[in-house]
Amino acid sequence: MDRRAFLASTAAAAAVASLPWRSANGEDGWRSFEVTTRVDIQRPSGVSRAWIPLPLAGSNEWHRDQGDAWSGNAARAEVMRDPKYGVEMLYVEWAAAQGTPYVEVTSRFATRDRAVDLSRPGSGAARLSDAEVKFFTAPTELIPTDGIVRETAESAVKGSRTDLQKARALYEWIVDNSFRDPKVRGCGWGDIKAMLESKNLGGKCGDLNALFVGLARSVGVPARDVYGIRVAPSAHGYKSLGAGSPVISKAQHCRAEFFAAGIGWVPVDPADVRKVVLEEPPGNLAMGDPKVVAARQRLFGSWEMNWLAYNTGHDLALPHSRGPKLPYLMYPNGETGGERLDQLEPDAFKYAITARELKA
Amino acid sequence: MGAQPLELADLEGRTYRLADYRGKVVLVNFWATWCAPCREEMPSLERLRQALAGRPFVVLAVNVGEGGRVAGDFMKTMPHGFTVLLDRDGSATRAWGARILPATYVINPEGKLDFRHVGALDWSSAEARSRITALMP
Numbered sequence: 001m002d003r004r005a006f007l008a009s010t011a012a013a014a015a016v017a018s019l020p021w022r023s024a025n026g027e028d029g030w031r032s033f034e035v036t037t038r039v040d041i042q043r044p045s046g047v048s049r050a051w052i053p054l055p056l057a058g059s060n061e062w063h064r065d066q067g068d069a070w071s072g073n074a075a076r077a078e079v080m081r082d083p084k085y086g087v088e089m090l091y092v093e094w095a096a097a098q099g100t101p102y103v104e105v106t107s108r109f110a111t112r113d114r115a116v117d118l119s120r121p122g123s124g125a126a127r128l129s130d131a132e133v134k135f136f137t138a139p140t141e142l143i144p145t146d147g148i149v150r151e152t153a154e155s156a157v158k159g160s161r162t163d164l165q166k167a168r169a170l171y172e173w174i175v176d177n178s179f180r181d182p183k184v185r186g187c188g189w190g191d192i193k194a195m196l197e198s199k200n201l202g203g204k205c206g207d208l209n210a211l212f213v214g215l216a217r218s219v220g221v222p223a224r225d226v227y228g229i230r231v232a233p234s235a236h237g238y239k240s241l242g243a244g245s246p247v248i249s250k251a252q253h254c255r256a257e258f259f260a261a262g263i264g265w266v267p268v269d270p271a272d273v274r275k276v277v278l279e280e281p282p283g284n285l286a287m288g289d290p291k292v293v294a295a296r297q298r299l300f301g302s303w304e305m306n307w308l309a310y311n312t313g314h315d316l317a318l319p320h321s322r323g324p325k326l327p328y329l330m331y332p333n334g335e336t337g338g339e340r341l342d343q344l345e346p347d348a349f350k351y352a353i354t355a356r357e358l359k360a
Numbered sequence: 361m362g363a364q365p366l367e368l369a370d371l372e373g374r375t376y377r378l379a380d381y382r383g384k385v386v387l388v389n390f391w392a393t394w395c396a397p398c399r400e401e402m403p404s405l406e407r408l409r410q411a412l413a414g415r416p417f418v419v420l421a422v423n424v425g426e427g428g429r430v431a432g433d434f435m436k437t438m439p440h441g442f443t444v445l446l447d448r449d450g451s452a453t454r455a456w457g458a459r460i461l462p463a464t465y466v467i468n469p470e471g472k473l474d475f476r477h478v479g480a481l482d483w484s485s486a487e488a489r490s491r492i493t494a495l496m497p
Contacts, residue, residue, distance in 0.1 A: 035375065067424050069395035069461040070479060077479050079459040090460060
């Protein structure tokens with residue numbers, strides 16, 4: 001069917017308990033949000049393409065996908081799925097003749113705060129199959145699990161017996177030994193071998209949480225990165241852990257999970273502990289600051305869901321692109337004239353992402 | 361390829377099954393009130409329905425996840441003679457692979473999927489109409 005003939009619109013201890021990290025939200029804790037991603041290809045040349053990450057599909061205890069819609073002037077738009085990790089994206093293609101390529105994707109989802117009871121390890125039925133354990137302990141291109149990665153992890157988990165104990169030891173090790181480096185572009189690409197070899201453990205979420213995943217996998221603890229974007233301010237009094245405005249074009253944030261038999265997937269976020277240390281007003285907080293102590297305790301086993309999860313994929317080849325693989329898909333990507341656009345420069349690309357909470 | 365089964369209730373609670381429409385061309389449109397391109401194309405679905413009145417053709421407009429009150433209130437503002445169904449939990453939408461809206465599937469009289477389109481179209485255009493009438497027995 002010739003789409004040109006149709007409409008143009010084809011077109012997330014007692015002293016600690018008293019701190020601001022409190023239970024929030026309404027009746028059953030679910031909140032709904034709408035996130036809109038608008039991409040405008042600047043100075044198009046030849047065929048233009050865009051790849052826009054879509055929210056995690058389906059539903060679980062903390063996320064419900066409520067639908068996505070698109071509009072624009074593309075000649076082709078198709079939901080594509082990475083076969084290995086199930087990463088879903090909207091692939092959009094514009095013909096060379098299109099002078100002002102644009103696409104807008106609106107996604108709705110519901111989410112609620114996530115907390116795992118770690119007080120009774122091993123009491124539940126949650127288990128991974130052998131194949132799943134193999135999958136979630138495998139290396140990726142930037143997250144090797146041998147050499148210096150394993151040596152570092154083995155040293156950090158010395159004396160730990162269970163996966164839960166090992167994960168806790170690694171989490172504490174990262175919080176104690178890393179730092180948030182504000183000069184890193186975007187969220188950092190997570191080249192953990194280079195970080196360890198250089199003894200420079202500065203980075204952002206893409207680095208520090210990838211470090212957790214790599215260290216965990218290297219000692220046999222299933223783990224994964226979860227890539228997403230902050231959509232709302234923190235309801236727990238942490239200015240540094242939320243989106244500061246409805247425009248969230250630079251609010252991408254990845255988190256991590258590990259699997260503990262009998263418990264299931266456990267949310268962690270050591271990178272956000274270091275973010276609180278650096279950025280929570282007045283800034284450069286001491287490790288003993290009550291806000292840091294509270295965040296450090298709560299970010300092993302819980303996530304505040306003012307954040308949208310996209311996917312858990314690594315080493316992604318974008319469909320219909322001859323450009324390089326991506327370590328992960330957390331930003332809109334684009335190409336025009338055969339050249340990849342800079343996904344970390346929304347104003348030049350350009351793209352804008354906005355979020356709003358939907359009130360019942 | 362055979363189309364996915366579809367069994368959903370309308371705004372009044374009556375159950376509709378895709379399988380009951382063998383012998384007719386069926387256009388299944390997944391939509392939501394918050395989806396701007398869905399709202400944009402919906403009048404063209406009604407124009408298409410009217411243009412093919414009396415012919416073996418049916419439009420089933422499946423609202424995704426919003427419930428009867430929201431969908432019903434919206435449809436009161438949208439003149440229509442086609443059937444509106446409610447996929448309250450989104451399970452039919454997922455089964456059909458309608459990940460992004462609007463998504464439209466055209467089923468031939470043998471119950472097989474002829475084509476699908478993701479995004480808004482002017483379904484009342486001559487091109488769309490001729491493609492659909494070409495499927496009629």
